[in-house]
Each structure stands twice: as C-alpha cells, then as structure tokens.
Amino acid sequence: xxxxxxxxxxxxxxxxxxxxxxxxxxxxxxxxxxxxxxxxxxxxxxxxxxxxxxxxxxxxxxxxxxxxxxxxxxxxxxxxxxxxxxxxxxxxxxxxxxxxxxxxxxxxxxxxxxxxxxxxxxxxxxxxxxxxxxxxxxxxxxxxxxxxxxxxxxxxxxxxxxxxxxxxxxxxxxxxxxxxxxxxxxxxxxxxxxxxxxxxxxxxxxxxxxxxxxxxxxxxxxxxxxxxxxxxxxxxxxxxxxxxxxxxxxxxxxxxxxxxxxxxxxxxxxxxxxxxxxxxxxxxxxxxxxxxxxxxxxxxxxxxxxxxxxxxxxxxxxxxxxxxxxxxxxxxxxxxxxxxxxxxxxxxxxxxxxxxxxxxxxxxxxxxxxxxxxxxxxxxxxxxxxxxxxxxxxxxxxxxxxxxxxxxxxxxxxxxxxxxxxxxxxxxxx
Amino acid sequence: xxxxxxxxxxxxxxxxxxxxxxxxxxxxxxxxxxxxxxxxxxxxxxxxxxxxxxxxxxxxxxxxxxxxxxxxxxxxxxxxxxxxxxxxxxxxxxxxxxxxxxxxxxxxxxxxxxxxxxxxxxxxxxxxxxxxxxxxxxxxxxxxxxxxxxxxxxxxxxxxxxxxxxxxxxxxxxxxxxxxxxxxxxxxxxxxxxxxxxxxxxxxxxxxxxxxxxxxxxxxxxxxxxxxxxxxxxxxxxxxxxxxxxxx
Ligand SMILES: Nc1ncnc2c1ncn2[C@@H]1O[C@H](COP(=O)(O)OP(=O)(O)OP(=O)(O)O)[C@@H](O)[C@H]1O
Ligand SMILES: [Mg+2]
Numbered sequence: 170x171x172x173x174x175x176x177x178x179x180x181x182x183x184x185x186x187x188x189x190x191x192x193x194x195x196x197x198x199x200x201x202x203x204x205x206x207x208x209x210x211x212x213x214x215x216x217x218x219x220x221x222x223x224x225x226x227x228x229x230x231x232x233x234x235x236x237x238x239x240x241x242x243x244x245x246x247x248x249x250x251x252x253x254x255x256x257x258x259x260x261x262x263x264x265x266x267x268x269x270x271x272x273x274x275x276x277x278x279x280x281x282x283x284x285x286x287x288x289x290x291x292x293x294x295x296x297x298x299x300x301x302x303x304x305x306x307x308x309x310x311x312x313x314x315x316x317x318x319x320x321x322x323x324x325x326x327x328x329x330x331x332x333x334x335x336x337x338x339x340x341x342x343x344x345x346x347x348x349x350x351x352x353x354x355x356x357x358x359x360x361x362x363x364x365x366x367x368x369x370x371x372x373x374x375x376x377x378x379x380x381x382x383x384x385x386x387x388x389x390x391x392x393x394x395x396x397x398x399x400x401x402x403x404x405x406x407x408x409x410x411x412x413x414x415x416x417x418x419x420x421x422x423x424x425x426x427x428x429x430x431x432x433x434x435x436x437x438x439x440x441x442x443x444x445x446x447x448x449x450x451x452x453x454x455x456x457x458x459x460x461x462x463x464x465x466x467x468x469x470x471x472x473x474x475x476x477x478x479x480x481x482x483x484x485x486x487x488x489x490x491x492x493x494x495x496x497x498x499x500x501x502x503x504x505x506x507x508x509x510x511x512x513x514x515x516x517x518x519x520x521x522x523x524x525x526x527x528x529x530x531x532x533x534x535x536x537x538x539x540x541x542x543x544x545x546x547x548x549x550x551x552x553x554x555x556x557x558x559x560x561x562x563x564x565x566x567x568x569x570x571x572x573x574x575x576x577x578x579x580x581x582x583x584x585x586x587x588x589x590x591x592x593x594x595x596x597x598x599x
Numbered sequence: 600x601x602x603x604x605x606x607x608x609x610x611x612x613x614x615x616x617x618x619x620x621x622x623x624x625x626x627x628x629x630x631x632x633x634x635x636x637x638x639x640x641x642x643x644x645x646x647x648x649x650x651x652x653x654x655x656x657x658x659x660x661x662x663x664x665x666x667x668x669x670x671x672x673x674x675x676x677x678x679x680x681x682x683x684x685x686x687x688x689x690x691x692x693x694x695x696x697x698x699x700x701x702x703x704x705x706x707x708x709x710x711x712x713x714x715x716x717x718x719x720x721x722x723x724x725x726x727x728x729x730x731x732x733x734x735x736x737x738x739x740x741x742x743x744x745x746x747x748x749x750x751x752x753x754x755x756x757x758x759x760x761x762x763x764x765x766x767x768x769x770x771x772x773x774x775x776x777x778x779x780x781x782x783x784x785x786x787x788x789x790x791x792x793x794x795x796x797x798x799x800x801x802x803x804x805x806x807x808x809x810x811x812x813x814x815x816x817x818x819x820x821x822x823x824x825x826x827x828x829x830x831x832x833x834x835x836x837x838x839x840x841x842x843x844x845x846x847x
Contacts, residue, residue: 544650549687552647553701553757554675554708563700567691567740 172222174198177309185281189293193308200302212487212519213429213458218401223343223373225312226255231262233334233367238262242332242363242393243584249274250330251315256344258313262332271323277314277347288316291349295379296407303403303429307345307377314347317360321383325358328389328578333374335397336367348378352386354411359389359578364404364424366397371426376404384411384438389419391581396424398455405431412438412467419576420447421585422457423592433462436470436498446575447476448585450592451484451516458487461505465498465531474505477572479565480516487519492533494526501531509539510568512561562593569593600625600796601646601666601765606657608645615641617821618657623765626793630807630832631800633818634840639800640684642818643769647681648674661765675701676708678764682754682771684800689741694753697741698723698760705761726759729786747774755786762790767798772806784809804836819844 177194202219203210231254238252249265251258251274258276265274280288298305315331333346350360364374374396382388396402402425408416418432434443449457463472478486490505509518522535542564550560569589576582601623608616615638623629631639645652646659648671659666666674689697702722703713714722727734730752742750751771758766768787772780787797787810799810807815807829815831816823817840825831825843835843 545687546689548649548671549683549689550697550701551671552675552681552683553697553761554672554705555697555701556672556704557670559700559704560672563692563697564689567689570691 173306176225185285186289186292190309193293193298193305196298197302197305197309200300200305203302209460209489211521212485212489213427213456215427215429217427218373218403221373223341225310226257226339226342226344228257229255229338231257231259233259233262233336235262237367238332238334241334241365241367242330243581244330244361245327245580247327248330248361249327250332251276252332252334253313253346254334255336255339255342256312256333256346265329267327268329269323269325271320272325273316273318274329275316277311277316277349280316287318288349291351291379291381292347295381295409296377296405301405303375304377304405307347307375310343310345311347311377312345314349317348317350319352319356319358321353322355323353324356328359328361330361330363332363332365333376334365334367335370335372335374335400337370339372340370341372343373343375346374346376348376350378350380350388352380352382352388354383355385356383357387360391361578361581362390362392364392364394364396364402366395366400366424369397369399371397371399373401374403378404378406380406380408380416382408382410382414382416385413386411387415389417389577391419391576391578392421392430393585394420394422394424394428394430396428398424398426398453400425402428404429406433408434408443410434410436410438410441410443413440414438415442415444417444417577418446420459422447422449422459423451425455425457427456429458429460431460431462433464434472435464435466436472437466439467439469441467441470443470443472444575445472445474446572448569448572448589449478449486450569450589451478451486452481453484454482455484457484458489460489460491462491463493463503465492465494465501465503468497468499468501470498471502472504474507475572475575476507477569478509478518479512479569480509480518481512483513483515485517485519488537489521489523490535491523492525492535494528494531494533496527498528499530501528501533503531503533505535507535507537508568510565511539511541512565559594565593566590600662602660604658606642606645606659607655608641609653609655610641610651614655615652615821616645619818619821619823621816621823623796623798625796627814628791628797628799628810628812630812630815631798631818632802632815632832632835634844637818638821639818640769643681643767643798643800646674646767647671647679672704673708675761676705680758680761680763680766682751682758682766682768684769684773686742686750686754688743688745690743692741693738694741695720695723695737698757701757702760723760727756729759729789730756731782732756748776748779751775751783752779755783759786759790764795765798766790766795767800769800770802771799772801772803780806781809804832807832817843
C-alpha cells in the first residue's frame, strides 16, 4: 500500500482537483483492496492485483498506426474515434472532427484546462468511492480520459468510439481511464468502448465511467473487453437516469486473466428504462465477474437484464445481479436473466441474484441457469450428418446469438457475431 | 439394404427391444404399427444411433456393413434419415444454416464439392414448395416456436433436401390435419426411387392410403409379432391389436 502512497505523492496530475484526489486516496487507503469476506467480492479474489505493484506507465512513443487500431478494435469509417495507447491520448490516431458543432468531446486533461468548473462540478459526483476501493483508486490516479457533453435534443448518429490499447510498454503498469458523459434531455447517442491489447503483456486497467442520462435521452453504451489474457481489468460504470430516459448497456468480455465489470444504474426519473446485457467467453484459467446494480428509485421504471457466459477449460464466471426497489418505486417492472454454458468439466459459474424490494406493487423476476450443451439438440444435428465438433460449435454459437441480437448497432453486432462464430465454429471445422 | 437380426436394446437396465428381425430391400416401403410404448421409436432411434440406447445383442447390417459401428453423423452421411416423432428445437440456428451445414457435411463426407449459400438457397426454394411451407420458415430458428404440424413438415423438408437412401418416418402423420397429411405423403412419394427405401411408423391406416406399404409389421412389447401385406393395416384398424398380441 505504501508504494501507492509514493506513486500518489509523485503523481503527474497532483495539480488537478487536489481535494477530490486526496480524499479518494485516503478512502482507498482506509478501504484497502477488497477481500472475499466483502460480500460484493465473495467469489472473486483480487489478491493477484493487490500483491503486485503496478506503477504508472512510463511515457513512450506510440508506434501503432490507424490500420493497427482498426484491426484491434474494428468500427466503421464514419465513427468518431478517440484512441488511448497505454493510457495516453493519441491525437494522430483519433478522429472526431466530424461531430456536430454543439457536441463537446474532449480529453479529460484538455477539459480540465478549458473548462475546469465543468469537471469539478461533475467528476466523482455519480461514481461514489465510499464503498468502492477500485473507484477510489481510479479517482486518485486517473491521468486522462474522455468528457462527452451532448446538449439538449441533439442526436448524434454515428457512434463515438473510445479505444484503449495496451502494448508491451504497459507491462507491469496500471492505467486508470476515466469517462464522464453528460447526455442532456432528449439527446441521443451511442458510445463504444474497446479495451484491447497488442501481444499478451500483464498490466492492470481500472476504468471508471460516470454517465448522466437526462430526461427523455437515449444512450447506448457498448463495452468490448478484449484485454491481454495476462492482464487485469476492473471497470465500473455508474449511471443516473432521468424521466423517460433509456440507457442500454452491452458488455462483451473475452479478455483478461481476471476481470470485474460493474454496471450500476440509478433510475431517478419516472418511466425510465434500463437494458443491461452482456456476454462473456472464458477459457483456460480466466476469471470474469460481472456485477449489476439497478436502483429503482422512481415509479414506473423498467429494467431488463440478460447476461450469458460460455466457459471452457478451468475458467470461472461470476454473475451478481442486484436490484433495489425503493418504497416509492411502485409499478417497477424488473427482469433479470442469467444463463451460463459450461463446455468443460473444470469450468465453473457462481450466480447470485440479490433483490431488495420495498414497494408492494411491483413485478420483479429473476432466473438463472447453468448447464451443458443440450444433448438432445446435439443428437438431432448429428442425425442430419453434422459432425460432432461442428454440432457442438453451432449450438454454442446459438447460445451466444440470443444475447448478441440485443445489440442495436448493426456494425458492432456483425463484428461480435463474426468474432464468436470464428471462435467456436471455424476452429471446429479446421 | 437393411438387415436387422435379433436386435436387443436397453435403456438403462430396462430391455425395450427384445429380439427384432427385419429386412428392408431397396425400393420397398415398410410400415411399422403397434401399441403405445411397444418400442417403435426406440427401434427408429437405435437405427439413427441415439446414444441413450444400448444395443445388448443382435446386429444391424446396412449396405453390407455394420451400422452399429458408425457414429450418428456417419450414418446420416451414408444416407440414413430419421424424421423424429418429436422434432427438436434449436434456438439460435436458422433452418437455412442448419440445412446447409448438414447438406454440405454430407457432401464433404462423400468427397463432393460444397455448395455455396446462393446455390443452396435455390435448392431449398425448390424443395420448400414440395412441402408447401412458407419461405420465411427458412430464416427462423430450427423448429423453435413451430406448431406441431410445422415441425413435421420441416422434417420432410429436411428429408427432401438431404435425399436419403433409407428414410424412417416416426409418426410424421401424428398431429397433422388432412391437408398436411396429403402434403407430407405427397412429399414422401415424390422422393421415392427404386434405389431407396422407407420405413413408416404410424398409428393410422389412413396415412397408408397415401403412402402404400409393401409390408406391414406389428411391434408389441419389443418384438415384431406379425407381418403381412397392406391389408394387415386395414385389419388392425378394424380389430385393434388384442387379437395379435394375445395370440403372440
Ligand atoms: N429414455 C428412456 N427412459 C426410460 N424409458 C424409456 C426411454 N425411452 C423409451 N422408454 C420406454 O421404452 C418403451 C418404448 O418406448 P417407445 O418410445 O419406443 O415406444 P413407441 O412404440 O414409439 O410408443 P408411441 O406409439 O407412444 O410413440 C416405453 O415403455 C418407454 O417408456
Ligand atoms: Mg414412438
């Protein structure tokens, strides 16, 4: 822990928001890394993160090209793109000049210079670090990130893509990206976050996003986590939703040795809708933990959650879906579904739904299954001449397809479908 | 084409097939009838290679080779097709993709070129007319949410596309309305060739008005207790099974 104190004292950003960073660091020092005695971390040990000292990345010259970025992260030519390599913003790889003039998109560093009060008023206001050591750590150590501000009624058609790339220069280091999104009333846009790596360095990404979705606004937020399989990834998204707003989150995870993905939304305005979906594919000794927390504070809100996991090798998946329904939140309509498919004897999944309901006129359901491939379906396919391996691959792909279908951004859906298809189907036909 | 001799099969410790012998030659249609639970589907599934049934003795020779030594997919690749009594739903895999995979894997196994998606679509559009199915069904998940009758037609569509040498239809007529029955029977008749054979499992003589069998067999308690010509089906319809099963 003392090494973090040294790093904090020497931090390159010691000048900005000193009180916030100081209190975040103090809070982190008091909390320490969570242990499995903490019920939010019961199935996930972060010892491997805690026992190592991840230093800030040393500045280095970027060697990646735009072509590399496209290969790593995908995307279409009309997407607005911001690229960070080893935590550092790379202007030459980024292109977001075509955004509507009313929309402000800038790096956190730049926004702190241009309009420090905008950041000061908002940063850390949604993502509380009181009970979240990783959020405290991010708040203390964040070096850069992205600020998105879409004013009232503005609709941005092409998605905004934020790509975080780590390469060998990040080995042994940590990156704490920060994202601040303000979607004013009736605005609409889509964010795609990619976390990717060149090679298989071992590093630690600890990301925090704060997303304010105004009345009647629609925000689609996709996260594609394909970190190095030797890396560690913790990501927290804290959302607040106004009246009649829609927040749609999709979390795709295939990377990292150990990952924890938190998606939290607080539904403050009546008639809001949250759709939180995800798919993770794990193999080898990988570990992926997903936690969602839906707070129904206002009445007449709807939440839909569908998470699916496919596990092979001795990998381990965790899904913890928390729902809180406030006494005022009558007519809440909540549905949470979690399915896991185990492809091997050694893989494992732990599921924990947690419903705390304090209103009486609500509809809240949850369902979870953990199973193997359907033997009857396998036999049916084989009886039509389909080889055993292909049949298994096809059924596995089909399992994933149901949740990939919820991705409304066509180009991304096609990309991820192809990725999953390659992963399971092509490899079986070789 | 198919020669079954003294076939015994178990589920767990329970013996279900208790010595079945049956010979099917190319060009023939055989009907298998018999009371519920007598083992008709079990026989069909054992021929298709269902792993849940254990063959304890007897043999099945198909085209001169030991059928029981083959994996289910190899049997299909060698021309065996079972229309399931209860067709299986496969959510997430479209009918078109499923059929194309099956078609191409069978071709590959026979050393033939795979067909590309466009050519295959042409083939399917032609075959789908045979069973009078809506083309939209091709783009839906295999059997998922299909009505009982639609599932049965889908089985016949698969059969039409895969063009098997030996087709086994397990109660494909159950749950069909009169029109569908005619369509399914027509589909089967269209596919009939001198070098292939069909085994029809049914409870109803009315199907046999459309698909005329050369032989009718009665299966009861795991054995074939009577065989005859197509008139046997009419006799069964009139008298039920008691007179045979009691005599046996
Ligand atoms: N998996 C199984 N486990 C236990 N018993 C089984 C299993 N499969 C079949 N059986 C039993 O084997 C017997 C024969 O079943 P089968 O399905 O072959 O009958 P069937 O002649 O096709 O009947 P139906 O006319 O009702 O379709 C029945 O008593 C059935 O309960
Ligand atoms: Mg049956």
